[in-house]
Amino acid sequence: MTSLVSLRGVSKTFDSGTQAIAALDLEVRVGEFLSLVGPSGCGKSTALRIIADLIVPTTGGVTWPEGKPEIGFVFQEPTLMPWRSALDNARLPLELKGIARGDAEARSKQALARVGLGEFEKAYPRELSGGMKMRVSIARAIAAQPKLLLMDEPFAALDELTRQSLNDDLLKLAREDGITVIFVTHSVYESAYLSDRVVVMTPRPGRVAADIAIAQPQNRSAAYRLTSQFTDAAGKISAALGHAMAA
Amino acid sequence: MKNWLTYTVPVALGIAVLALWEWAVAHYEVPRFVLPAPSAIAQSFVDDHAQLAAATWTTFRIVIEAFLLALVTGVALAILFAQSRIVELALYPYAVILQVTPVIAIAPLIVIWVGYEHIDNALLILAWLVAFFPILANTTLGLRSADRNLVDLFRLYGASRWQILWKLQLPGALPYLLGAMKISGGLALIGAVVAEFAAGTGTATGLGWTITEAGNRLHIETMFAALAILSVLGVAIFFLLSALEWALLHQWHESAISRRE
Ligand SMILES: Nc1ncnc2c1ncn2[C@@H]1O[C@H](COP(=O)(O)OP(=O)(O)OP(=O)(O)O)[C@@H](O)[C@H]1O
Ligand SMILES: [Mg+2]
Numbered sequence: 001m002t003s004l005v006s007l008r009g010v011s012k013t014f015d016s017g018t019q020a021i022a023a024l025d026l027e028v029r030v031g032e033f034l035s036l037v038g039p040s041g042c043g044k045s046t047a048l049r050i051i052a053d054l055i056v057p058t059t060g061g062v063t064w065p066e067g068k069p070e071i072g073f074v075f076q077e078p079t080l081m082p083w084r085s086a087l088d089n090a091r092l093p094l095e096l097k098g099i100a101r102g103d104a105e106a107r108s109k110q111a112l113a114r115v116g117l118g119e120f121e122k123a124y125p126r127e128l129s130g131g132m133k134m135r136v137s138i139a140r141a142i143a144a145q146p147k148l149l150l151m152d153e154p155f156a157a158l159d160e161l162t163r164q165s166l167n168d169d170l171l172k173l174a175r176e177d178g179i180t181v182i183f184v185t186h187s188v189y190e191s192a193y194l195s196d197r198v199v200v201m202t203p204r205p206g207r208v209a210a211d212i213a214i215a216q217p218q219n220r221s222a223a224y225r226l227t228s229q230f231t232d233a234a235g236k237i238s239a240a241l242g243h244a245m246a247a
Numbered sequence: 248m249k250n251w252l253t254y255t256v257p258v259a260l261g262i263a264v265l266a267l268w269e270w271a272v273a274h275y276e277v278p279r280f281v282l283p284a285p286s287a288i289a290q291s292f293v294d295d296h297a298q299l300a301a302a303t304w305t306t307f308r309i310v311i312e313a314f315l316l317a318l319v320t321g322v323a324l325a326i327l328f329a330q331s332r333i334v335e336l337a338l339y340p341y342a343v344i345l346q347v348t349p350v351i352a353i354a355p356l357i358v359i360w361v362g363y364e365h366i367d368n369a370l371l372i373l374a375w376l377v378a379f380f381p382i383l384a385n386t387t388l389g390l391r392s393a394d395r396n397l398v399d400l401f402r403l404y405g406a407s408r409w410q411i412l413w414k415l416q417l418p419g420a421l422p423y424l425l426g427a428m429k430i431s432g433g434l435a436l437i438g439a440v441v442a443e444f445a446a447g448t449g450t451a452t453g454l455g456w457t458i459t460e461a462g463n464r465l466h467i468e469t470m471f472a473a474l475a476i477l478s479v480l481g482v483a484i485f486f487l488l489s490a491l492e493w494a495l496l497h498q499w500h501e502s503a504i505s506r507r508e
Contacts, residue, residue, distance in 0.1 A: 083498075092404070124499045
């Protein structure tokens, strides 16, 4: 498979002197669902921000063999603008890119409908539940039709049922649009359910500790969570994580 | 039920106090130049209505002008501060010095500089001085409080500084600004009146001067009348700005939710 983005020897030392990541090598392939797991503070968020070009690495570089694609970003918090309706929040990326209002509105309406919020276009964030706000945040990210979606623990604050239904919706959206996803999570089970590949990072400064490929069935569902295929994958990730922490 | 009581209870109390006051002044034969009865104060409204109306208009005009000037300059400077740390570092200490120096102490100087023939301008400057700082300080804070992740999101989509300011920082600073406006509106009124006291009689003709003049002539009821007008002005400014705040924020801001019930 062709490579979408590669990080070579990327390290980041902040002005405060904290070295968040050290010599990180990471290859992300077109169309894959890649999870990043690792102990708190190991530089996962920093790595995502470097890929998004929001911060500059201290050493090393990020290369895009096929050219830099449209990128979407979803944070742990929904980070919506409280003074804007769901529709106007979802429209933001298109608006900033200078797309004509009518077109932008149509596309963000469609994005909201795809995350199941077609009826909540006019609602303000404070009128929505946590899960619904996260859906608006996802609608905003997909409205601009990204080829790469960066997600930083997007469902960490949600209850288990909401999280599972968002997991399924996310998989469906990514598959339908052919989006490559880099997904940061603390949950071993979530990464085992979603990913084609899981990269385990060491404690700070973060490096790659293990790189685990997971053979996923096309259709995953609640029943899949009970199969030995799933629990084996989760076991492998968990063991690698334990190993990385101990090292 | 609760809403109904909000208005009737204070009004009833006010009427009761006025009635007691009227009775006590008559019963104990309190001299007019110590404490005039409410009826005497009401009479002063009638007798001095031309002078009171003119004075009210003068004070009102200065307060409004000073407030609008404070709003424009405060927001403009806050935007400048939010754009450039250097400008903020350079100017902020001086803004603080202006703020902490009591207006009554600066007043004589400003009056001399501006000149007695332009006393209205001197009052305007002094009222502006006190009204300006809360707007500057709060708006600066509001502009700086934009969600870090949202700023990153704007940058991810290639937003310009101007777009970040206009679409993210300014709407986010609006609750801070509106809060500051309520404080500044009251301060502008205080500033205008205090400045008039400090300026002395001169050519000033606002409510502050009316109080000084009436005091000199022991027209205590005129003092009360002017005082009552000042209170009404202050309350009116506060209510207008609260209404504006509600109109702009009630749809989305947390502060407005509880009032909806
Ligand atoms: N802007 C910054 N300035 C200084 N230090 C920072 C900054 N951002 C992150 N760090 C530090 O870098 C390290 C890695 O942070 P990062 O947020 O990337 O970790 P993380 O793996 O995402 O952690 P978590 O799982 O808790 O979200 C931490 O020690 C953090 O304190
Ligand atoms: Mg993080």
